[in-house]
Amino acid sequence: MLQQVEGSKAVAHAVAMCRPQVVCAYPISPQTHIIEAIGAKVKAGELTGCEYINADSEMAAMSGVIGASAVGARAYTATASQGLLFMMEAVYNAAGLGLPVVLTLANRALGAPINIWNDHSDAMSVRDAGWVQLFAESNQDAVDLHVLAFALAEELSVPVMVCMDGFVLTHAVERVDLPTQAQVDALLPAFVPRQVLDADAPLSIGAMVGPDAFTEVRYLMHARLLRALDVMPTLAASHAEVLDRPVGGLVRPYRTEDAEVVVVAMGSVLGTVKDAVDELRADGSKVGAVGITCYRPFPAAQLRSAIAGARRVVVLEKAFSTGVGGILSAEVAASAGATGAAVHSVIAGLGGRAIPGSTVRGILRDALAGTLAELTFADLKTELIEAEFTRMAAGRRSGPPAENLLRDLVAGERRRHG
Amino acid sequence: MEPAAGSAARPALSAPAPGSDLLRASGSSVQIRLHGRGGQGTVTAAELLSVAAFEEGLFAQAFPSFGSERMGAPVEAYCRLSRSPIRTREPVSRPDVLIIQDASLIEQVDLFSGLRDGAYVLVNTTEPLEDLGFPPLAALRRDHVLSVPATELAREYLGRPTPNSVLLGGFAAMTRLVSLGAVHHAIRHRFSGAVADANVAAAAAAFEHVTAEREGRVRAPAG
């Protein structure tokens, strides 16, 4: 059913259609509209057979979801940024225990400095935890990925997080085709857990595992996660059939057939990237893009196929590993190794900085011209950086760096606007 | 906000309007930027605009500037309208339409930044536009720069100085991108009962006001 609706509300609808039995959540910008909407549905009796628990922290939220899942209930929560860090112990715990819970991550930057806007640093902070991580390109994608998430989680007995760009998607109002209850019921059967705490068949879950078997337990997690590379395309195909539109998948190539330069990216920036690709193609440039929908497990083989033939691959990412460089870039480079393509890393959109089409077009042109550096921080205000280094060199008590930068930024803006 | 009721097909609610020229002329999408202050309903206005466009069978995308919006602080919201799916997500830097909910913002914000040639500007003010001291307006077509006393109309019809749905009526009259009927539908999806009625009436009053002003300016371009 087509509706013009806020992304958060659309996701809340999708989650409700999946018939969660326990939702345990703690509010954090920019996820609040999602959990509020789900809570309202439970209260109004629209979502039945579900208990909505107002958790006292994110750690409590994920822990509640772990407990519920362990007794066989379909469980869901959502968070962002600092909230994800606060529940990180439990995030690893859920994966280690093999509990198929679903989490919406409204991607938001990690502090310090505190920042409420969108980037992917939160998702990156748990990339090794053993969760399936899916990235939504649009609110339609977010809706469809949530239905897939529950199906995938329960099929694999692995927790799944659906990443959607905070504010950019969560707070955008756009056209979405919302699935009906009948459609979701057809796609998502009742949860049949692999393990369940049953009063009639007692077992212990969560005991210590020593050196003798820890490696094997972790290897099993790895193997189970990798199965998503096979299961996701199959599930995506069956979902696409019922919903009558493309859904999910591992990677999504866009005009890559004869592309010399291919941009690889995740999340909402892909919309802007595709527009830029179309504009450059119209001028005769051979460029394309690949969106990664399934980031974990990493679809190395599929990515390699998608970028095959490209001279240059530009990874445009909204996070980086401090002291190293791009995170996605390194993983793409590792996958692309054999293809001979040069891989460039462009870090953009940190802390909610917009990525305008002009920037993407500029990056593509530089890549075509061979003038793109190996690592670029897009639209970096170098004068602010230089000013801070100068300040630091001038004396020991140079002051808090973030506040210094802000002061310089405001002063610069005042000068520019007169 | 409540989602607009939908079905698989989205028939337009009115005949193609002059605004469709704007749709064609601007290529991919019409870009609208709204400027207001926290508490004036700027974000809601953008959302309602997108719902009205949806009612007309258009693709529409609306989102705010995501600031820490306190009451009175400058707020921007954006809306894109198009006949085809909208993919880009960047803020509107080259607006085809500018809606200024609070003229005093000129002191704090570069309201006209990136304004395209041939753009439309709708200003919420009781003063004559010439007296506002907005130099960029002089470069635009006279019948593309219009004003409406939205706050006063809001006070009159709603009892509250919230100009957002009023301005949408003015927007519909100015650009003809959406019909007044679509604006009314959008209002009724968000509000109900007497509040909806009042907002609908206020939007209609603004529509009439701007229509008249536009026709006046069309007839007398030299002013």
Next chain:
Amino acid sequence: MAEHPRTRVRFYQVGSFAVGNRLVEDHQRSAQSERERANSLTSGHRACAGCGEALGARYALDAAMRATNGRMVAVNATGCLEVFSTPYPETSWRIPWLHSLFANAPSVATGVAAGLRQTGHPDVRVVAQAGDGGTADIGLGALSGMFERNDDVLFICYDNQAYMNTGVQRSGATPGGARTATTEAVGKHPGNPFGQGKDVPRIAMAHEIPYVATATVADLFDLETKVERAMSLHGARYLHVLVPCPLGWGSEPSRTIELARLACQSGLFPVFEAVRGEVVASTRIRRREPVEAYLRGQRRFAHLFDREGAVRQPEVVAQIQSIADRNIERYGLCEVAAS
């Protein structure tokens, strides 16, 4: 001559089997070995000899199993109990049992309770358990959240007054003057400083939850009764059990029960029940003991005494005594009970 007020006669362990269970009515006995016991925590676990927590947990959970007709799930925080009861690759639990993390037992239990209700098992009850560290320190926020929501969970804290599993480091429950690995008996103020304390039973009472009680392993029947009473109720319930730790306290394994009794008889550990924030019953001290009698048997307080056993730090002992005095007054522990 005034009539003596009638008092129920209770018999106590005095370090031998001279007076004990055998002289008590059947229904007042704690059944120590019965085929019908659930033996929720069965033998083979790796607890130290004389472990108060193993004893307390065994009795508490078996009582809970009795009260719930064997239909319950236990959620365990990280700690001594979790570690010694599930020594890889074995488990000594005969009930459904979940260990998640250190700080989150209350929240996990909340989720378990909700999950059981939503999967059609509203009759299956939930018991969460943790040590003093997991309850009073790292898990306190979560516990308060559980209380505030009045989630249907009985939370049992086994309090041995320090982080024993990791090598006897102080917790918020460590008493003033006690030696731990992070509050050594050196310097001007040896042992743990006298802080504000974390009276978790009173914190629970401040939430006005349906039932709060304290108990010790010195009176197992009382412990069982309280568990059963708690399981007859719904909503958030809290039980705080004093469990001496021979290793951490530096006491003889055979004196665990005796030390628990001395803690009660000195007034240092008040035994009481509270309903919705009001104390409704307390166990009177039959024969009051000075705190020294309790402290002397524990190497964690050895620095307070000299080699001959005389008090070497009278001001510290006096401070401990004043805590006992305050408890006695606050809970009326020496008042004559109405018959």
